[in-house]
């Protein structure tokens with residue numbers, strides 16, 4: 001049997017403070033809750049997750065490089081580096097695994113500087129504004145793209 005696909009869950013600056021930083025914008029849940037959501041979504045489809053958070057641009061670039069060959073895909077909330085980092089954009093472009101950009105808040109409805117993403121053009125897609133729930137959405141979109149099997153059927157039926 002081949003190894004379970006590996007999804008990298010990567011968070012940039014200040015996202016270690018989730019739960020206490022602007023809960024009105026980013027919610028009351030911390031990073032461990034988000035990591036658990038993504039792990040549950042991925043595990044249900046036969047994938048595993050490796051989480052990483054750093055406040056340092058170079059550490060994020062190094063992490064993507066280090067795991068580029070064994071990762072099947074990446075979920076990335078680059079935080080403020082989304083709007084500023086050419087280095088992160090180039091790293092995403094340089095690696096083979098598809099990257100889905102995730103934001104808790106609706107960056108398009110906030111300050112004008114948050115509407116510009118330097119990484120969007122090299123990402124497979126973007127999920128923004130769905131809060132914590134957006135991560136499971138993004139994980140499933142990524143796993144669809146990777147050809148992972150659907151989660152076990154729930155037995156749900158439509159009304160007749």
Ligand code: DQA
Nearest residue numbers: 077078079080103104105114
């Ligand atoms: C964020 C949006 C960014 O503009 C901000 O700098 C963050 C969080 C989000 O998840 O909504 O740190 O990426």
